[in-house]
């Protein structure tokens with residue numbers, strides 16, 4: 001990704017202080033989504049990572065991760081699998097509870113959506129504490145698939161998510177397009 005594209009993406013992420021609770025600096029990606037040049041550049045960059053790391057499927061993390069991962073899957077010619085918040089998937093699921101920067105949650109995946117031999121690229125907008133990604137990587141492994149990588153638009157470096165994720169990544173790459 002060129003420095004110009006990085007600048008474009010950074011310029012389209014809005015900082016909202018004290019949202020959704022005091023002390024949190026929320027990274028709002030809606031201006032980026034509304035800009036077709038920026039959204040296309042982001043989709044191309046993430047799809048390129050899928051190809052580079054030999055992914056066979058793309059997993060998006062609810063909800064903002066869906067918005068990024070779905071066009072990436074189409075662009076890369078791969079299937080899209082949702083990791084959803086608990087209670088939203090109708091089939092047989094695997095579940096994992098985790099803690100957020102501002103609350104707790106539980107994520108689920110349809111166990112049948114991944115096969116042994118699949119290499120999964122996991123996509124989300126923001127890496128904060130790493131709890132969501134950690135839980136999701138665990139689900140993918142429990143479903144029998146391999147993690148090709150974790151690709152994030154923006155890593156909040158000061159929250160230490162990368163260090164927390166090291167065991168869960170187990171050598172798979174963590175690719176952050178932007179780090180603040």
Ligand SMILES: O=P(O)(O)OC[C@H]1O[C@H](OP(=O)(O)OP(=O)(O)O)[C@H](O)[C@@H]1O
Pocket residue numbers: 061062063064065099100101105124125126127128129130131132133161
């Ligand atoms: O690294 P973590 O501390 O786990 O935080 C990162 C997660 O938090 C946000 O999702 P959120 O749960 O707020 O849901 P949303 O995408 O539905 O807005 C973001 O989209 C990541 O998935």
Ligand SMILES: Nc1ncnc2[nH]cnc12
Pocket residue numbers: 024025026027028101102126128129156
């Ligand atoms: N500061 C933040 N901005 C946007 N999404 C987040 N998810 C967790 N922390 C976040």
